[in-house]
Amino acid sequence: xxxxxxxxxxxxxxxxxxxxxxxxxxxxxxxxxxxxxxxxxxxxxxxxxxxxxxxxxxxxxxxxxxxxxxxxxxxxxxxxxxxxxxxxxxxxxxxxxxxxxxxxxxxxxxxxxxxxxxxxxxxxxxxxxxxxxxxxxxxxxxxxxxxxxxxxxxxxxxxxxxxxxxxxxxxxxxxxxxxxxxxxxxxxxxxxxxxxxxxxxxxxxxxxxxxxxxxxxxxxxxxxxxxxxxxxxxxxxxxxxxxxxxxxxxxxxxxxxxxxxxxxxxxxxxxxxxxxxxxxxxxxxxxxxxxxxxxxxxxxxxxxxxxxxxx
Amino acid sequence: xxxxxxxxxxxxxxxxxxxxxxxxxxxxxxxxxxxxxxxxxxxxxxxxxxxxxxxxxxxxxxxxxxxxxxxxxxxxxxxxxxxxxxxxxxxxxxxxxxxxxxxxxxxxxxxxxxxxxxxxxxxxxxxxxxxxxxxxxxxxxxxxxxxxxxxxxxxxxxxxxxxxxxxxxxxxxxxxxxxxxxxxxxxxxxxxxxxxxxxxxxxxxxxxxxxxxxxxxxxxxxxxxxxxxxxxxxxxxxxxxxxxxxxxxxxxxxxxxxxxxxxxxxxxxxxxxxxxxxxxxxxxxxxxxxxxxxxxxxxxxxxxxxxxxxxxxxxxxxxxxxxxxxxxxxxxxxx
Ligand SMILES: Nc1ncnc2c1ncn2[C@@H]1O[C@H](COP(=O)(O)OP(=O)(O)OP(=O)(O)O)[C@@H](O)[C@H]1O
Ligand SMILES: [Mg+2]
Numbered sequence: 001x002x003x004x005x006x007x008x009x010x011x012x013x014x015x016x017x018x019x020x021x022x023x024x025x026x027x028x029x030x031x032x033x034x035x036x037x038x039x040x041x042x043x044x045x046x047x048x049x050x051x052x053x054x055x056x057x058x059x060x061x062x063x064x065x066x067x068x069x070x071x072x073x074x075x076x077x078x079x080x081x082x083x084x085x086x087x088x089x090x091x092x093x094x095x096x097x098x099x100x101x102x103x104x105x106x107x108x109x110x111x112x113x114x115x116x117x118x119x120x121x122x123x124x125x126x127x128x129x130x131x132x133x134x135x136x137x138x139x140x141x142x143x144x145x146x147x148x149x150x151x152x153x154x155x156x157x158x159x160x161x162x163x164x165x166x167x168x169x170x171x172x173x174x175x176x177x178x179x180x181x182x183x184x185x186x187x188x189x190x191x192x193x194x195x196x197x198x199x200x201x202x203x204x205x206x207x208x209x210x211x212x213x214x215x216x217x218x219x220x221x222x223x224x225x226x227x228x229x230x231x232x233x234x235x236x237x238x239x240x241x242x243x244x245x246x247x248x249x250x251x252x253x254x255x256x257x258x259x260x261x262x263x264x265x266x267x268x269x270x271x272x273x274x275x276x277x278x279x280x281x282x283x284x285x286x287x288x289x290x291x292x293x294x295x296x297x298x299x300x301x302x303x304x305x306x307x308x309x310x311x
Numbered sequence: 312x313x314x315x316x317x318x319x320x321x322x323x324x325x326x327x328x329x330x331x332x333x334x335x336x337x338x339x340x341x342x343x344x345x346x347x348x349x350x351x352x353x354x355x356x357x358x359x360x361x362x363x364x365x366x367x368x369x370x371x372x373x374x375x376x377x378x379x380x381x382x383x384x385x386x387x388x389x390x391x392x393x394x395x396x397x398x399x400x401x402x403x404x405x406x407x408x409x410x411x412x413x414x415x416x417x418x419x420x421x422x423x424x425x426x427x428x429x430x431x432x433x434x435x436x437x438x439x440x441x442x443x444x445x446x447x448x449x450x451x452x453x454x455x456x457x458x459x460x461x462x463x464x465x466x467x468x469x470x471x472x473x474x475x476x477x478x479x480x481x482x483x484x485x486x487x488x489x490x491x492x493x494x495x496x497x498x499x500x501x502x503x504x505x506x507x508x509x510x511x512x513x514x515x516x517x518x519x520x521x522x523x524x525x526x527x528x529x530x531x532x533x534x535x536x537x538x539x540x541x542x543x544x545x546x547x548x549x550x551x552x553x554x555x556x557x558x559x560x561x562x563x564x565x566x567x568x569x570x571x572x573x574x575x576x577x578x579x580x581x582x583x584x585x586x587x588x589x590x591x592x593x594x595x596x597x598x599x600x601x602x603x604x605x606x607x608x609x610x611x612x613x614x615x616x617x618x619x620x621x622x623x624x625x626x627x628x629x630x631x632x633x634x635x636x637x638x639x640x641x642x643x644x645x646x
């Protein structure tokens with residue numbers, strides 16, 4: 001098992017290098033030079049030229065690309081994300097709590113999406129072709145086709161404006177409710193479809209008939225015998241969906257004013273603050289790699305038939 | 312005479328599929344006495360599995376039991392509620408299947424699948440149930456039962472998997488076990504061992520056994536009585552020696568070959584010319600008439616009138632006009 005994890009980690013290494021390369025290229029290829037914008041209109045032209053030169057040296061912008069990449073990678077691998085071009089504060093100070101906020105939102109949505117999706121999927125599969133099934137799958141189709149930002153606006157309208165259950169501007173943990181619901185319910189749609197089809201497949205298996213022949217109650221048959229098998233399909237899709245969720249979270253954050261990485265990304269791009277932009281992409285991609293790793297490991301734990309020692 | 316443990320009368324289980332009605336089981340009469348082994352034989356597709364599943368009330372849609380009664384241990388199984396029936400399954404009537412490897416849950420440890428019966432059905436705690444499970448694994452001849460209890464089904468051979476299925480099925484000491492072709496999917500070398508185990512365990516627990524099989528050799532070895540099915544009906548039921556010595560139904564005679572001598576049997580069902588009638592049409596007359604070499608002895612009645620079940624002695628029933636006393640008279644008259 002640990003050998004399997006080690007091998008999976010080694011396979012992740014080239015992906016990490018790729019991510020570093022891409023984020024580095026952002027800084028190398030960006031047409032607008034952040035150092036130029038930094039001093040615009042603040043100093044006389046001569047002073048500005050001098051200051052720009054110093055700044056360029058400070059950020060190693062005067063070295064070769066290859067050198068810059070090595071320096072950049074070395075810093076990042078030591079946990080140094082650099083400092084913000086705009087505020088001169090360490091990037092980690094700004095991005096750290098924002099990252100946690102985004103993770104919080106993503107996890108909350110993931111839980112909502114998984115629970116709602118799996119439960120509706122089970123009901124739909126168990127009552128296959130009934131009105132419950134048809135209704136659930138029709139709603140699901142809307143969920144899959146609806147853009148997250150639009151659904152977010154609908155939820156704001158329904159819960160904050162129309163029902164007035166929540167104020168439009170909320171503080172504290174309550175502010176998590178609407179964005180997490182938006183993302184979670186959107187996420188529930190594909191999960192529910194996968195859960196339904198996995199469940200239908202599993203319910204037709206011989207071991208389910210055998211479980212009934214043992215005299216297991218229907219609840220035991222479904223939750224104890226069928227669900228663990230059906231979850232194998234669901235976990236795969238959940239892992240893939242985390243990328244979607246992260247991307248969706250970025251948009252939802254802007255709509256709901258949730259102070260996460262997405263909201264920061266929009267500002268960073270407006271400010272041409274490439275160190276922050278780089279860090280956001282880096283952490284997003286890194287998280288995605290980690291999640292996939294976690295899913296693979298979870299999968300081997302859920303499915304005893306997977307042989308860890310196989311190459 | 313003791314009351315039968317299981318008695319099925321006029322059982323009809325039909326499938327209401329998209330492409331029409333299939334009368335898979337169409338008037339089955341069957342009895343199983345306490346402690347006996349009943350062999351259930353017949354060609355592929357004659358309705359053996361559907362009969363077995365009907366007794367368990369586990370026929371899946373689009374199949375449905377549309378008629379008849381199933382009495383078990385003085386209760387009418389067809390009138391029990393779903394949860395009452397679930398109580399009967401496993402504890403009083405158990406079933407094992409043809410494909411043992413896919414009948415075990417792939418993500419659950421083998422020991423757990425046995426222990427579960429004691430935990431969920433008998434309220435035992437985990438440790439005690441696990442101990443029982445290991446004991447049962449030993450009883451069905453699994454080597455190193457402690458280690459195997461922790462194994463997953465894919466780590467077992469087919470023979471071991473069927474032994475585990477037997478352990479599960481007999482864990483709650485049911486009164487009746489239905490084994491649907493329990494050795495068909497196994498290697499020839501382990502078939503005899505698993506069969507011997509099945510008989511030995513049932514005998515030890517006093518459990519009655521319905522053994523569904525294609526193999527007449529197996530029936531001769533193991534069964535006390537035999538029921539022969541044809542096209543959704545039982546055409547003959549008889550004690551095993553009687554069936555092999557003097558089969559009454561022309562279909563049974565066909566199955567046994569021309570000269571049935573106990574101990575010198577053809578091991579498999581012999582081919583009988585002609586096709587089994589499709590089970591979707593409305594049939595008039597005897598279902599076997601078109602393939603029957605002896606119908607002329609009774610005249611045209613076979614094609615126009617379905618024969619009833621005719622009792623010919625204790626535990627001996629035939630569904631054939633030849634067994635009708637009137638037919639015998641007629642035959643004598645002709646001779
Ligand atoms: N789900 C189903 N839908 C329609 N017809 C079915 C279904 N299941 C079984 N049948 C039909 O019921 C009839 C009896 O099938 P059954 O499985 O009981 O035969 P069997 O005697 O067990 O045969 P075998 O020896 O091959 O196992 C067959 O003609 C089959 O086509
Ligand atoms: Mg069968």
